[in-house]
Amino acid sequence: MFENLSERLGGVFDRLTKAGALSEDDVKTALREVRTALLEADVSLPVARDFIKAVQKKATGASVTKSVTPGQQVVKIVHDELVAFLAGEGEPGKLKVDNPPAPILMVGLQGSGKTTTTAKLAKRLKEREGKRVLMASLDVNRPAAMEQLAILGQQIGVDTLPIVKGEDPVTIAKRAKTQAGLGGYDVYLLDTAGRLHIDQELIAQAAAVRDVANPRETLLVVDGLTGQDAVNVATEFDDKIGVTGVVLTRMDGDGRGGAALSMRAVTGKPIKFVGLGEKTDALEEFHPERVAGRILGMGDIVSLVEKAQQTLEAEQAERMMKRMMKGQFNMNDLKSQLEQMQKMGGMQGMMSMMPGMGKMAKQVQESGMDDSIIKRQIALINSMTKQERANPGLLQASRKKRIAKGAGLEVSELNKLLKMHRQMADVMKKISQKGGKSMLKQAVS
Numbered sequence: 001m002f003e004n005l006s007e008r009l010g011g012v013f014d015r016l017t018k019a020g021a022l023s024e025d026d027v028k029t030a031l032r033e034v035r036t037a038l039l040e041a042d043v044s045l046p047v048a049r050d051f052i053k054a055v056q057k058k059a060t061g062a063s064v065t066k067s068v069t070p071g072q073q074v075v076k077i078v079h080d081e082l083v084a085f086l087a088g089e090g091e092p093g094k095l096k097v098d099n100p101p102a103p104i105l106m107v108g109l110q111g112s113g114k115t116t117t118t119a120k121l122a123k124r125l126k127e128r129e130g131k132r133v134l135m136a137s138l139d140v141n142r143p144a145a146m147e148q149l150a151i152l153g154q155q156i157g158v159d160t161l162p163i164v165k166g167e168d169p170v171t172i173a174k175r176a177k178t179q180a181g182l183g184g185y186d187v188y189l190l191d192t193a194g195r196l197h198i199d200q201e202l203i204a205q206a207a208a209v210r211d212v213a214n215p216r217e218t219l220l221v222v223d224g225l226t227g228q229d230a231v232n233v234a235t236e237f238d239d240k241i242g243v244t245g246v247v248l249t250r251m252d253g254d255g256r257g258g259a260a261l262s263m264r265a266v267t268g269k270p271i272k273f274v275g276l277g278e279k280t281d282a283l284e285e286f287h288p289e290r291v292a293g294r295i296l297g298m299g300d301i302v303s304l305v306e307k308a309q310q311t312l313e314a315e316q317a318e319r320m321m322k323r324m325m326k327g328q329f330n331m332n333d334l335k336s337q338l339e340q341m342q343k344m345g346g347m348q349g350m351m352s353m354m355p356g357m358g359k360m361a362k363q364v365q366e367s368g369m370d371d372s373i374i375k376r377q378i379a380l381i382n383s384m385t386k387q388e389r390a391n392p393g394l395l396q397a398s399r400k401k402r403i404a405k406g407a408g409l410e411v412s413e414l415n416k417l418l419k420m421h422r423q424m425a426d427v428m429k430k431i432s433q434k435g436g437k438s439m440l441k442q443a444v445s
């Protein structure tokens, strides 16, 4: 799915004309694809529509950096907007846990990952912040849920409130509060009952618990794979209980995280954490730029554009690109390629950022090329005459000897350079035949 999206946007890049500023049409064309991408990533339609509208205003008339295409520029603008929007205010990964014992209320649907997340958070608070943590399960409907929390507590070395059969959630919450105070705990986490769907009873129960616990944080746990539904769940919980933050689980799966954007837009609540697996340490603070990249399905292109803006000399790169596409890749091109690479953190660094180029980066690595070699290779090319650079076919034994000597290196090293040049020229020819034009364009234009 990701590749298709990159390819499709690649197509947009090709269609857009190079211009000094983004025209309304350029922006519209690119944003149409971005809108589809958002919908594919499960962003709800009204949210996608509003978002695109806001970006359209920002992007139209924005100046295009010489070294990137208008399409890339649009994506960068969209990405930055998305990051700013997702990030919101407040520090991700931080919870209000001052004034011990600080109650944290965990709410969400059954199966969203609430109990697991409770344990993950407890572990994190204990290990990273040195807090003394108590956990209590309020799920009186499912004794198994209480057992599950107790087992997780043992695994992570965090205390759980002893289970007393027949108590109602409010009584358990009160007992947790007393126990947390007496036991000198800094934080206590209340894992409320979930249901498969929101119903009045569930909400009433959570509200009653909230009223006795007076939580410092109320965290809504939402399955990141649920997409659209997540928005309704979040709205309902926020309206009725009051949510201070969201934890998105199952972001290790295929989900694209569009739910994050929708929820943020509709509730305005910050996403604090992201669950990345079943284990108790698979919890991370929310990184808006990662989710933005995921939603767009092309995160790395953004960093490529950033680097290109910083370092690439557009005209030179474009000239070289044209030559490469025609299969005319000589030593002068290789030299400027090598010089650009030095600036951009080496060839592998550069290639690994390009969609579909990971394999080529590996080939480069296997050919034994690293950044210290780049310097020597440039020295070898400098030692060649103008004609030799333009036509490496001229290089027979005596010329090779002279060149190697001029660079203070062995002929074997020159042979490696020539081999690499041949390989690169081959790969480039293949890519151009396979229609990878847009990929290369992204790399060097």
Ligand code: GDP
Residues within 6 Å of the ligand: 108, 109, 110, 111, 112, 113, 114, 115, 116, 117, 194, 248, 249, 250, 251, 252, 253, 274, 275, 276, 277, 278, 282
């Ligand atoms: P609850 O009913 O909301 O308390 O949900 P649970 O905590 O029992 O989790 C339901 C299932 O989802 C369990 O099998 C968990 O191991 C799994 N789970 C929870 N969080 C994540 C996550 O971030 N990634 C993955 N892959 N699985 C998760």
